[in-house]
Amino acid sequence: MTVQAVDNGSPPAIGETMVFIQLIDVNDSPPKLDAEKAFIKENSPPNSLVTQLTASDPDLPPNAEPFKFKLLTGTPLFSLDEESGILLTKTSIDREQFDKFDLTIEVQDAGGLSSRSNLFIEVGDENDNPSKSRQVQVIIKNFEGTFPGCSCQ
Numbered sequence: 001m002t003v004q005a006v007d008n009g010s011p012p013a014i015g016e017t018m019v020f021i022q023l024i025d026v027n028d029s030p031p032k033l034d035a036e037k038a039f040i041k042e043n044s045p046p047n048s049l050v051t052q053l054t055a056s057d058p059d060l061p062p063n064a065e066p067f068k069f070k071l072l073t074g075t076p077l078f079s080l081d082e083e084s085g086i087l088l089t090k091t092s093i094d095r096e097q098f099d100k101f102d103l104t105i106e107v108q109d110a111g112g113l114s115s116r117s118n119l120f121i122e123v124g125d126e127n128d129n130p131s132k133s134r135q136v137q138v139i140i141k142n143f144e145g146t147f148p149g150c151s152c153q
Ligand SMILES: [Ca+2]
Pocket: 027, 028, 029, 030, 031, 057, 058, 059, 063, 064, 109, 111, 113
């Protein structure tokens, strides 16, 4: 930015100088989780990847990355790596038992500000419940040895 100084002389003398203003970033924005939804197929083996969480923070380093992720919802079904944001299953999930989850995740920036968001996880269906066999009774009436549409005796 340029600053001009004018004195009261006649004619006035004008001086110009460049002034650099350095804005110092303060950590006034908590990070926010980028994704709100994830998906996992039912019957996936334990340690399957659900998603890798990422976050955004408008502040400059060191008030932004690296982030720390925390799973606040107590659940025996998922594990979240604090540093990488990798969310894994701990066990195989049965969609006929649980078809969705709403997890609360806390994300913290390197300056210590944090926010909480919900992560909705949908469990995808597999056709793993075959229809049960039923007993069906079929009665065929035989009229004097002839059966319409059939060459049987
Ligand atoms: Ca921040």
